[in-house]
Amino acid sequence: MADTADRAENEDRKREMAAEEEPALGYEQARDELIEVVRRLEAGGATLEESLALWERGEELARICRHWLEGARARLDAALAADAGADAGMESVVVSRTVERVAEAEFETVRAEAEAGEDGRG
Helix, strand or coil, X not given: CHHHHHHHHHHHHHXXXXXXXXXXXXXXXXXXXXXXXXXXXXXXXXXXXXXXXXXXXXXXXXXXXXXXXXXXXXHHHHHHHHHHHHHHHHHHHHHHHHHHHHHHHHHHXXXXXXXXXXXXXX
């Protein structure tokens, strides 16, 4: 029994340490950093090692953005299901599709801004 409690305590400490090592990024922060990473990659001039590090960071930032968007979709679905009962099914589909369209539009905007270098950085 003591071993189980010790293991649980160790797991809790590991989670706390991991949380301290990686500060959570909000959606907008991750999106903005992703834009900058894409700009730097497209500008070229980085070494292979730098390019790989940027690509890896971009993948992580994209994962964070997807996580936020999927979380938003789940929250909207749950709210609609709680509020609308039987009608939630159709409304949930509409909201999910709307969130997907917004996410796709956001991604396209990020990509277009990165390609155009609109803010003059770089």
